[in-house]
Amino acid sequence: MTTDTTTPPRTHKTTAPGHAAPRRTKRRTAGKRRSAGSYAVVAAVTVFVLAFLAPFAIILLNSFKTSADYRSHGSLSWPEHWNWDIISDVWQRVDFTQKLINSIEISLGVVLIAVVLALFNAYAIGIGRIRWRTAFLVFFLGVNVLPQEGLVYPIYYLFKEMGLYDGKLGYTILVGVTYSAFGTYLLSSVFSSFPRELIEAASLDGAGRWTILWRIILPMSWPTLSVMCVFFFVWSWNEFLYPLVLLISNDNQTVPLGLSVMQGQYTSDPTAMSAAALLGVIPMIVFFLVFQRSLTRGVTAGAVK
Amino acid sequence: MKTTRHPRSTGYAVFLAPGLLLALVFLVVPLVMTFYYSLTAWQGIGDPTFTGLDNYTRLFQDADFWASFRNIAFVIIGIAVVPTLLGLFLAALLFDYIGKKHGDGLVGIFRSGLYLPQVIPVAVTGLMWGWILAPEGAVNSLLDKIGLGSLAENWLGDPDLALWVVLGVLVWMQLGYPLVLFLSGLQRIDPELYEAASLDGATWWQRFTRITVPILRPEVYVVLVTTTIAGLKVFAQIFVLTGGGPGNSTLVPAYFAYQNFFERADVGYGSAISSTITLLVLIIAGTMLTRQAREDG
Numbered sequence: 001m002t003t004d005t006t007t008p009p010r011t012h013k014t015t016a017p018g019h020a021a022p023r024r025t026k027r028r029t030a031g032k033r034r035s036a037g038s039y040a041v042v043a044a045v046t047v048f049v050l051a052f053l054a055p056f057a058i059i060l061l062n063s064f065k066t067s068a069d070y071r072s073h074g075s076l077s078w079p080e081h082w083n084w085d086i087i088s089d090v091w092q093r094v095d096f097t098q099k100l101i102n103s104i105e106i107s108l109g110v111v112l113i114a115v116v117l118a119l120f121n122a123y124a125i126g127i128g129r130i131r132w133r134t135a136f137l138v139f140f141l142g143v144n145v146l147p148q149e150g151l152v153y154p155i156y157y158l159f160k161e162m163g164l165y166d167g168k169l170g171y172t173i174l175v176g177v178t179y180s181a182f183g184t185y186l187l188s189s190v191f192s193s194f195p196r197e198l199i200e201a202a203s204l205d206g207a208g209r210w211t212i213l214w215r216i217i218l219p220m221s222w223p224t225l226s227v228m229c230v231f232f233f234v235w236s237w238n239e240f241l242y243p244l245v246l247l248i249s250n251d252n253q254t255v256p257l258g259l260s261v262m263q264g265q266y267t268s269d270p271t272a273m274s275a276a277a278l279l280g281v282i283p284m285i286v287f288f289l290v291f292q293r294s295l296t297r298g299v300t301a302g303a304v305k
Numbered sequence: 306m307k308t309t310r311h312p313r314s315t316g317y318a319v320f321l322a323p324g325l326l327l328a329l330v331f332l333v334v335p336l337v338m339t340f341y342y343s344l345t346a347w348q349g350i351g352d353p354t355f356t357g358l359d360n361y362t363r364l365f366q367d368a369d370f371w372a373s374f375r376n377i378a379f380v381i382i383g384i385a386v387v388p389t390l391l392g393l394f395l396a397a398l399l400f401d402y403i404g405k406k407h408g409d410g411l412v413g414i415f416r417s418g419l420y421l422p423q424v425i426p427v428a429v430t431g432l433m434w435g436w437i438l439a440p441e442g443a444v445n446s447l448l449d450k451i452g453l454g455s456l457a458e459n460w461l462g463d464p465d466l467a468l469w470v471v472l473g474v475l476v477w478m479q480l481g482y483p484l485v486l487f488l489s490g491l492q493r494i495d496p497e498l499y500e501a502a503s504l505d506g507a508t509w510w511q512r513f514t515r516i517t518v519p520i521l522r523p524e525v526y527v528v529l530v531t532t533t534i535a536g537l538k539v540f541a542q543i544f545v546l547t548g549g550g551p552g553n554s555t556l557v558p559a560y561f562a563y564q565n566f567f568e569r570a571d572v573g574y575g576s577a578i579s580s581t582i583t584l585l586v587l588i589i590a591g592t593m594l595t596r597q598a599r600e601d602g
Binding site for chain 2: 154238276287
C-alpha cells in the first residue's frame with residue numbers, strides 16, 4: 001500500500017466515487033489519451049444509463065399531473081403545473097405514514113435480531129471452533145437457501161395457532177432468524193481468519209468469553225457488521241411473500257405491500273398509480289444515496305466469501 | 306496450560322444455542338411440515354388425510370406445473386444469464402475503457418445508476434413497470450410519438466409476449482448485481498497486464514476475452530449460482546406484474562404454490578409443488594457448493 005501506487009486498492013478499500021483521485025491521476029499519466037472515440041463511448045453509455053433510469057423519471061412526471069392533464073397530454077409530457085394533490089391523496093389513501101412506521105420498526109427489529117443471532121452463532125463457530133462446526137455451517141447455509149414458498153404455509157398455520165398472525169412481533173422474529181443464517185455464514189468466515197493471539201492474550205489476562213466478544217470481536221468486526229445491517233435493512237424493507245401472507249391489516253402492512261394494493265384498486269386512475277410507485281421508490285432512493293458505499297461493498301462481501 | 310486450553314474448546318456452544326434453536330423452530334419445523342403436507346389431502350382446516358404420493362403423480366400430469374417450469378427456464382435466462390453477459394461487457398467497458406480514459410468518478414456514477422433498481426422493492430418496481438407497460442402506458446405513447454404506433458402492444462396482456470416482457474423487466478432489475486460484483490473483481494487485475502497486452506497490439510475484444518473474463522470466473526460462478534437459485538424462487542415480480550397470466554403464460558412454481566395454498570385451499574397440492582422446488586434448490590445449492598469447496602481445496 002505504501003510504495004506501489006499503481007496497485008489497485010483491495011476490494012474493501014475501494015473508495016467511494018468522488019474519492020478515487022490518487023489512482024486516477026496515476027493512471028492518466030500512464031499515457032492514456034482521450035480521443036473523439038472515447039467521448040462517443042461515454043456518450044453512448046450515458047444515453048444507455050439515462051434510458052435505463054427513464055422509468056423513474058416517467059413516474060416522477062406523472063405523479064404531479066392532474067387526471068385531465070394526463071388524459072389530454074399522455075404520459076410523456078411535462079406536467080402543466082406541479083400538482084401535489086395526487087401524491088398527498090395517495091399518501092392518505094394508503095395511510096403511508098403508518099406504512100413507513102411499520103416498515104422502519106420491522107426492519108430495525110429484523111436487523112437487530114439477525115445481527116445478534118449471527119454474531120453469537122459465528123462466535124461459537126468461527127472463534128470457539130466448537131465441535132461439528134462444519135456441520136453447523138452447512139446447516140446454516142442450507143436453511144439460508146430455502147425458498148420461502150416451501151415454509152410459508154406451515155408458518156401461516158402455526159402463527160394463527162400461536163396468535164402471532166397479523167402481528168409485527170412474530171413476523172420480525174421470523175425474518176430476523178431467516179437472515180441470521182446468511183449472517184452466520186458470512187461472519188463465520190470472517191471470524192475464522194481472526195488473529196487468535198488477540199483472543200489468547202485476552203483470555204490469559206482473565207477476560208471471559210463475554211468480555212472477549214464484547215470488547216474484542218465486536219469492535220473489530222464492525223465493518224462487516226455495519227454492511228450486514230445495511231443489507232438486512234434493505235432486504236427486510238423489500239420482503240414480499242411473507243408480509244403478503246402474514247401481515248394483512250392496515251396497521252401492520254409494510255410499504256411495498258400497502259402500495260401494491262393500489263395495483264388492483266386504482267387501475268383506472270393512472271396518475272394515482274404513478275404516485276404510489278413514486279412513494280415506494282423514494283425511501284429506498286434516499287437510503288441508497290446515504291448508504292451507497294456500504295451497499296456496493298456489501299454485494300462483494302456476501303458473494304465472494 | 307489448562308487456562309489457555311479452556312476458553313478454546315468449551316463454553317462456546319452456549320452461544321450457538323439461541324440461533325440454532327430459533328432456526329430449528331422457524332425454518333426446519335415448517336420445512337418438515339410442508340414435506341408432510343405434500344403427502345396429504347388437506348384444505349387447511351380439520352385434519353390432513355394421508356394420501357401418499359398422489360399429489361406428486363397429479364403434479365407430473367399437470368400442464369400448469371410444466372408450464373411453470375418452462376417459464377422458470379425463461380426467468381433464469383432473464384435473471385441469471387443475460388445480466389451476467391451484459392454485466393461482463395459493461396464492467397469491462399467501464400473499467401478497461403471509460404475508467405482509464407475518463408476516470409473512476411464517472412464509472413462510479415454509471416455503476417450507481419445501474420445498481421439502483423436492486424434496492425427498490427420488487428413490488429414497487431413491478432407497480433412502476435406495470436404502469437409503464439399498460440396499454441395506454443408510457444411505452445405505447447412513446448411508440449406513438451415517434452411514429453411507430455403500429456408497434457404498440459398490450460405488453461403484459463398478450464400470452465405470446467408477456468413472458469418476454471417479464472424477462473426484459475427482470476434483466477432491468479437484476480443487471481446491477483453482476484455489474485457491481487464484476488467491477489470490484491476487476492480491481493484484482495494488475496493494470497500492467499492490460500498495458501502489456503495493449504502494447505503487444507491486443508484489441509479491446511482480445512483483452513476482454515483473454516484477461517477480463519478469465520479473471521472474473523469466480524464472480525461469474527457466484528452470480529450464476531445465486532441468481533439461478535433466486536430464479537427458482539421468483540414470486541413477487543410475477544405476482545405484481547402479471548399474476549401468472551394471461552392463462553398460464555407467465556406462471557412460475559412459487560406463484561402456482563401460492564395459488565393452491567391461499568386461493569384454492571388445496572394445501573396438500575401446494576405443498577407438493579413447493580416441496581419440489583425446495584428439493585431442487587437444495588440439490589442445486591449442494592452441488593454448486595461441494596464443487597466450489599473442492600476447487601478451493
